[in-house]
Amino acid sequence: MQRKNLVIVGGGSTYTLGMIMSLIEEKEHFPLKKITFYDINATRQEIIAKAAKVLLKEHYPELESFSYTTDKATAFSDMDAAFVQIRTGGLAMRELDEQIPIQHGVIGQETCGAGGMAYGLRSIKDMIELVHDIRQYSRDAWILNYTNPAAIVGLALKREFPEDKRILNICDMPIAIMKSYADLLEKDVWELVPEYFGLNHFGWFSKILDKQGHDLTDDIKNKIINGDFLPTDKEIAHDESWIQTFRKARQMLVDFPEFLPNTYLQYYLYPDDLAKKESPDNTRARQVINGREKRVHELCDHIISQQTTHDINIEADIHGVYMIRAAASLVFNWKETFVVMVENNGIISNLPDDALVEVPALLTSHGPKAFSVGEIPTFYKGLIESQHAYEKLVVEAYYENSYNKLLQALTLNRTIVHAPKAKGILDDLIDTNKDYWPELN
Numbered sequence: 001m002q003r004k005n006l007v008i009v010g011g012g013s014t015y016t017l018g019m020i021m022s023l024i025e026e027k028e029h030f031p032l033k034k035i036t037f038y039d040i041n042a043t044r045q046e047i048i049a050k051a052a053k054v055l056l057k058e059h060y061p062e063l064e065s066f067s068y069t070t071d072k073a074t075a076f077s078d079m080d081a082a083f084v085q086i087r088t089g090g091l092a093m094r095e096l097d098e099q100i101p102i103q104h105g106v107i108g109q110e111t112c113g114a115g116g117m118a119y120g121l122r123s124i125k126d127m128i129e130l131v132h133d134i135r136q137y138s139r140d141a142w143i144l145n146y147t148n149p150a151a152i153v154g155l156a157l158k159r160e161f162p163e164d165k166r167i168l169n170i171c172d173m174p175i176a177i178m179k180s181y182a183d184l185l186e187k188d189v190w191e192l193v194p195e196y197f198g199l200n201h202f203g204w205f206s207k208i209l210d211k212q213g214h215d216l217t218d219d220i221k222n223k224i225i226n227g228d229f230l231p232t233d234k235e236i237a238h239d240e241s242w243i244q245t246f247r248k249a250r251q252m253l254v255d256f257p258e259f260l261p262n263t264y265l266q267y268y269l270y271p272d273d274l275a276k277k278e279s280p281d282n283t284r285a286r287q288v289i290n291g292r293e294k295r296v297h298e299l300c301d302h303i304i305s306q307q308t309t310h311d312i313n314i315e316a317d318i319h320g321v322y323m324i325r326a327a328a329s330l331v332f333n334w335k336e337t338f339v340v341m342v343e344n345n346g347i348i349s350n351l352p353d354d355a356l357v358e359v360p361a362l363l364t365s366h367g368p369k370a371f372s373v374g375e376i377p378t379f380y381k382g383l384i385e386s387q388h389a390y391e392k393l394v395v396e397a398y399y400e401n402s403y404n405k406l407l408q409a410l411t412l413n414r415t416i417v418h419a420p421k422a423k424g425i426l427d428d429l430i431d432t433n434k435d436y437w438p439e440l441n
């Protein structure tokens with residue numbers, strides 16, 4: 001197999017070290033000649049990059065080049081693939097996205113509700129600029145975007161780059177949930193074949209089959225209803241917040257037994273219960289700063305001081321493996337099935353064509369070829385249409401500098417609903433985001 005060149009945009013991300021370990025474990029599937037990190041924050045990136053250098057030297061000796069840079073031309077020239085994982089405003093702004101809605105009595109969340117809207121308006125601008133820059137230097141590179149909120153970023157990228165068929169918006173939540181199903185069934189996650197529909201962080205598995213075509217759906221439902229449904233990927237298995245989140249799947253399934261829910265639906269189906277549990281002093285951002293970020297930075301410091309990785313476990317995680325195999329399927333035309341975001345255009349026949357739906361697709365060298373879903377039942381159609389309208393209004397508001405469309409978006413959002421509350425939250429978010437958002441009229 002021909003070796004490829006990969007740039008990781010947002011090299012300083014808390015996910016990058018795990019991604020490097022996953023690239024090492026997946027090197028036979030996605031053999032690389034060159035890995036480059038790009039970030040706007042040289043200091044943050046250097047911590048990860050110096051540790052990655054040691055890891056790669058010991059475990060990827062066949063790699064011809066590893067480098068890290070803040071220069072776009074150096075980063076983006078001659079690339080086959082780009083993994084884009086930036087966070088405009090950093091975890092500090094994530095914390096404000098989460099705190100402000102809580103202060104108004106509604107859910108404060110990274111990608112859902114008002115927090116997701118605030119983050120979306122910040123991400124769109126940087127993501128559009130980045131894709132223009134990548135295209136200037138690598139016209140044909142596959143761009144895998146998982147920068148959040150991927151639903152809103154993805155819609156904006158479709159609007160800005162309608163003819164670009166080599167941008168794929170992708171999320172790891174469906175595979176992380178499937179990993180838990182696989183562990184319930186004592187099977188390998190890659191043996192499971194999903195049927196799935198919805199929007200990003202807003203979807204359902206209608207079926208889970210195995211590769212021989214056996215239907216495993218009822219078995220999974222019974223195990224969730226009668227047992228304990230838990231996260232099992234190593235990155236989240238011991239995280240209390242993720243444990244509570246996965247456990248909530250049971251209630252969703254009891255209330256709405258037709259389909260298996262994405263864990264993010266908890267925010268939309270039980271907004272009052274969840275809002276009551278949140279506290280501005282213990283946001284998820286704060287937990288990540290004191291948890292994943294601290295853990296990753298300590299591990300990097302350890303590797304850098306030892307200049308070896310002999311005393312640490314090199315283990316892939318499901319997030320990394322999913323992105324890597326999806327990229328390999330595009331680059332090498334594997335035609336494997338992944339749940340990804342694509343423009344609807346009739347895939348879900350009773351939803352708008354312009355919705356960015358999340359569905360299973362074959363990833364080929366000509367792009368994703370999604371399987372037809374057909375009609376979905378009224379309850380799910382209603383929920384999705386309203387969420388799609390919210391996402392679309394946020395993107396339109398960005399392009400039109402429209403205060404009114406943002407107010408409409410927040411009022412439509414199931415985590416808010418009450419218009420005066422939407423207005424209060426919006427006005428506070430405008431204040432905190434003045435360095436990032438477009439000016440609103």
Ligand SMILES: NC(=O)c1ccc[n+]([C@@H]2O[C@H](COP(=O)([O-])OP(=O)(O)OC[C@H]3O[C@@H](n4cnc5c(N)ncnc54)[C@H](O)[C@@H]3O)[C@@H](O)[C@H]2O)c1
Pocket residue numbers: 009010011012013014015038039040041044045085086087088089090091126130145146147148149150170171172173319
């Ligand atoms: N779609 C998914 O399923 C999924 C899964 C995991 C993470 N994510 C996303 O990945 C991103 C990274 O998450 P994290 O928690 O590691 O955040 P982080 O803040 O630790 O890392 C983000 C990095 O991006 C850099 N950055 C910010 N703006 C940039 C720009 N314009 N150009 C280049 N670099 C820039 C920052 O300096 C930082 O080093 C987030 O958007 C997160 O939501 C998505």
Ligand SMILES: O=P(O)(O)OC[C@H]1O[C@H](O[C@H]2[C@H](O)[C@@H](O)[C@@H](O)O[C@@H]2CO)[C@H](O)[C@@H](O)[C@@H]1O
Pocket residue numbers: 110111148171172173176233235236284288317318319
């Ligand atoms: O609150 P965080 O920062 O811990 O997580 C937010 C992200 O959650 C999902 O990603 C999971 C992923 O599903 C799992 O496999 C593992 O890698 O952990 C991630 C969270 O730490 C979600 O899909 C992302 O979009 C969120 O950004």
Ligand SMILES: [Mn+2]
Pocket residue numbers: 150171172173201
């Ligand atoms: Mn996601």
